[in-house]
Each structure stands twice: as structure tokens, then as C-alpha cells.
Amino acid sequence: MHGTLSSRPGAVPKARTTIDMDMLDTIRNDAAATEAAGRLAPSTVAALVEAGSFKLWVPEDYGGAGTSLQAGLDAIAEIARADGAAGWCVMIANTTGLLAARLDREIAHEIFARTDAVAGGFAAPMGVATLRDGAAHVSGEWAWGSGSSHATTMGGGVRIVDTDGSPAALPDGGRVGFAFFAEVEELDTWHVSGLQGTHSTDYRVDNARVPLDRIVSMDRRSLVVDEPLYRFSTFGALALGVAMTMVGLAERAIEELTLLAEKIPQGSSKGLAHRAPVQADLARSVAAVRGARAYVADEVGRSWDEVVASGRVTDERKVALRLAANAAAESAVGAVDRCYTSAGGEAVYRRSPLQRVFRDIHVASQHAMVAARVYEPLGRFGFGLETDTGGL
Structure with missing residues (x-):
């Protein structure tokens, strides 16, 4: 009996976003050009904008889909399967888009409401925001400016200080924020082994005046648009987004391996599909990817139900999602x-998409949100020890 193994989960219930197949075809066809240019191809950006893929987690009030956490994660994985760079850029735009729910409505509308709005930025507080004259004056340099080539707004994490350089606070008490800038200077630093098409170059601002209502507190949570999605930790959503980008890449690797079924390696008389070690590797890979999808879907589903019922994400749920x-x-x-x-x-x-997937996933694996050290606080929590869950 002949058959094929699917890398997608079978009976696992998932809330999928409808994916435009023409969009995915465009992204696949553009993948080589995207990598060569070091930024998403214009036709890929146009297709993603038209499909609303950059605004899945932006509130409906501002022209976004306001979709569920799981639906957004599923869309990210599907797009990453077509091309890792496109999936990564969609993930970054959507995790940044979550912050729209915490901005003043007029500011959020200004940043996110236009049809082609794409926001991005690096949330780690690498910049300094000095409070002066009723505004913040920001200087700093950030890495991983993913999607900056097509973003309409870039932001960056900042520490809040007074004119003496001492720690200060935003009006809501936040001491660490994410500032949305009018413009940034891109630096030519993205010369890398994988995810080349994301244009994740360094960027900076120097003494940029930023109105306080364009800075979101990252250590406080005050929602203007209060929906279950926006109750989740931004860092938790980012970690899940990185992980599902990687799951999409793994699904593409499985697909590409099956397309090589009849390839006969040098010194062998059998095609790959007839070699027992390759059969075992394919089966193990499919099982791993199905398990990954199912694990994420289960924990996201449990957490979503809890948020709907109680209005909050407990520390237990934060730990479960990051794990x-x-x-x-x-x-x-x-x-x-x-x-x-x-x-x-x-x-x-270079003609093989597998080598690009291999390079892309190993760059993605270096992201701090899925680093091996993340297991340490999760293990502390599991032992019942006092654990700082603020960054989860």
C-alpha cells in the first residue's frame, strides 16, 4: 500500500485563518528574489498587504483583523512555509501590532489605520528616553529591525530617565517603554547566513522628540481596546510567533524532502524514498512537527479559555505558553x-529550497525568545521557587 505522510496535524482542532493561495504562490515564487535583494520582494509585500496579513492582530477598530492568537499563529506558519523571510516579517508586524490596543485611539489610528500600515521594531530597551518639555527625547540603536524596508512605522524599546539620567516614569508609571518613531536611520548591518530577506538591519535615532502618547509602557498594561487577545503577554506572543515561524519552515523541509523521493544518491541503487534511514527520518520529522503544532495549539487554547473566563493570564499560563x-x-x-x-x-x-530553510531556521533559533536559557526560569517555576515572570 502506498501513501504519504502529512506534516500537518490531523485531528488537532485549530482555528485557522483563511489563507489566500494566490498570495502563498506569489511568496513562493518571489522567495529567491527576496533573498537575493535582502528584503521582501515588492510583489510579496503587496500580496501580504492585500490579504491583511500584516494586521491580523491589529484591533478591528484600526482596520486590522483582530483575530485570535491561534489563528494568527497558524497564518504565520503557513506563510513561513512558503518563505521563511515572509513569515518572519509577518510575525514581527503582528506582534508589534498588539501594542495598538494600548495606544491612545487617535495615535493608534494614525499609525495603524492606513491599508498598507506595517509596524516593526525591537522591544529590548536599547534606547534612552529622556523626559523633557512634556515629551521624550530618544537616542538609541537597535538590532533586528525586521521588515524595516517595507515598514511604515518603526519603534524601539527605551528606558525612561529624567534630565539627570536617573530612572523616571511615564504618566502611567511605566519605566520601560516601546516608542513609535516618525522616522529612523537604517544601518547596513544585515549580512547574515539566513533570513536574509527579512532586512533585519540595525537602526537608530538620535535625540528624536517623541510625544509621550506614542510610547507604550512595557512594564504596565493599560488597555484602550480590551479584548482577550490583548490580555496576553506581548513577549509570550512573540515567542510563540518565532516558534510557529520555525514550525512552518520545518513543514517546508518535510515537503522538500518528499519531493526528492526518487533521487538516487551516489553509490546507491535505491532512491531516497526506498532507504530505511531516510524513511525513519521523515517519519520522525513529521511526528516532531505534528507534536509541536499540537502542543502549541493545546496550550494556547487552554490559555485563551482562561482569559475569556477570568480576564487575565496567570503566571502558570505564561510559563506553559513559553514552554x-x-x-x-x-x-x-x-x-x-x-x-x-x-x-x-x-x-x-542554491537551487534547493532545503538549504535556504536550513539556514533560515538556524538564524531564527538564535532569537532570544526561544533561546535555551529561557528554560531556566520555567524550570525554577516548576520547582516552586520564586521566579520573575515579568519577562514571560
């Missing part, structure tokens, strides 16, 4: 590595 994200990321890397190795010499050529 699922890290585990899914690890499983995805393992699946890609097995597929790449099983493909043999064919996988090293």
Missing part, C-alpha cells in the same frame, strides 16, 4: 536538520 514555544522551536530545528541530512548532497545547492 510550548521553546519546545516547538527545538522540535522544528530537529526536523529540519534530519531532512537536510537525509537529502544528501542535493541540499547544499
Whole structure:
């Protein structure tokens, strides 16, 4: 009996966003050009804008879809399967879009309401916001400016200080914020092994005057648009988004390996599909990816139900979500590595999407949100020790 193994989960219930197949075809067809240019191809950006993919988690009040956490994650994975750079940029735009719910309505409308609005930025507080004359004067330099080539607004994490450089606070008490800038200076730093098409270059501002209502407190939560989605930790959503980008890449690796079924390696009389070690690697990779998707969907579903019922995400849920994200990321890397190795010499050529997937996922795996060190506070919490969950 002949059959095929799908990398997608079977009976696991998932709230999927409708995905435009023409959009995915455009992204796939543009992938090589995207990587060569070091930024998303214009036709890919146009297709993503038309589909609303950059604004899945932006509130409906500002022209976004305001979709569920799981639906957004599923869309990110599908787009990453078509091209990792596109999936990554969609993930960054949507996690930044979550902050729209915490902005003054007029400011949020200004930043997010236009049809082609795409926001991005690096949330770590690498910048300094000095409070003076009723505004913040921001200087700083940030890495990982993903999507800055097509973003309409970029932001960056900042520490709030007074004119003496001492710690200060925003009107709501926040001491760490995310500032949305009118413009930034891009730096030519994104020369990397993978995710080249994301244009995740460094960027900076120097003494930029930023009105206080364009800074979101990252250590306080005051919602203007109060929906279940916006009760979730921005960092938790980011970690899950990174993980599901990696899951999409792993699904693409599985797909590409199956397309090499009849390839006969040098020194062998059997095609890849007839070699027992390759069969085992394919099966293990499919199992790993199905498990990753199911694990994330289960924890997100449990957390969503809890938020709907209670209006809050408990520390237990934050830990569970971050554990699922890290585990899914690890499983995805393992699946890609097995597929790449099983493909043999064919996988090293530029003509093979497998080599791009391999490079992309290993760059994605370096993101702080899914780093191995994240397991440490999760383990502390599991032992019942006092744990700082603020960054989860």
C-alpha cells in the first residue's frame, strides 16, 4: 500500500485563518528574489498587504483583523512555509501590532489605520528616553529591525530617565517603554547566513522628540481596546510567533524532502524514498512537527479559555505558553536538520529550497525568545521557587 505522510496535524482542532493561495504562490515564487535583494520582494509585500496579513492582530477598530492568537499563529506558519523571510516579517508586524490596543485611539489610528500600515521594531530597551518639555527625547540603536524596508512605522524599546539620567516614569508609571518613531536611520548591518530577506538591519535615532502618547509602557498594561487577545503577554506572543515561524519552515523541509523521493544518491541503487534511514527520518520529522503544532495549539487554547473566563493570564499560563514555544522551536530545528541530512548532497545547492530553510531556521533559533536559557526560569517555576515572570 502506498501513501504519504502529512506534516500537518490531523485531528488537532485549530482555528485557522483563511489563507489566500494566490498570495502563498506569489511568496513562493518571489522567495529567491527576496533573498537575493535582502528584503521582501515588492510583489510579496503587496500580496501580504492585500490579504491583511500584516494586521491580523491589529484591533478591528484600526482596520486590522483582530483575530485570535491561534489563528494568527497558524497564518504565520503557513506563510513561513512558503518563505521563511515572509513569515518572519509577518510575525514581527503582528506582534508589534498588539501594542495598538494600548495606544491612545487617535495615535493608534494614525499609525495603524492606513491599508498598507506595517509596524516593526525591537522591544529590548536599547534606547534612552529622556523626559523633557512634556515629551521624550530618544537616542538609541537597535538590532533586528525586521521588515524595516517595507515598514511604515518603526519603534524601539527605551528606558525612561529624567534630565539627570536617573530612572523616571511615564504618566502611567511605566519605566520601560516601546516608542513609535516618525522616522529612523537604517544601518547596513544585515549580512547574515539566513533570513536574509527579512532586512533585519540595525537602526537608530538620535535625540528624536517623541510625544509621550506614542510610547507604550512595557512594564504596565493599560488597555484602550480590551479584548482577550490583548490580555496576553506581548513577549509570550512573540515567542510563540518565532516558534510557529520555525514550525512552518520545518513543514517546508518535510515537503522538500518528499519531493526528492526518487533521487538516487551516489553509490546507491535505491532512491531516497526506498532507504530505511531516510524513511525513519521523515517519519520522525513529521511526528516532531505534528507534536509541536499540537502542543502549541493545546496550550494556547487552554490559555485563551482562561482569559475569556477570568480576564487575565496567570503566571502558570505564561510559563506553559513559553514552554510550548521553546519546545516547538527545538522540535522544528530537529526536523529540519534530519531532512537536510537525509537529502544528501542535493541540499547544499542554491537551487534547493532545503538549504535556504536550513539556514533560515538556524538564524531564527538564535532569537532570544526561544533561546535555551529561557528554560531556566520555567524550570525554577516548576520547582516552586520564586521566579520573575515579568519577562514571560
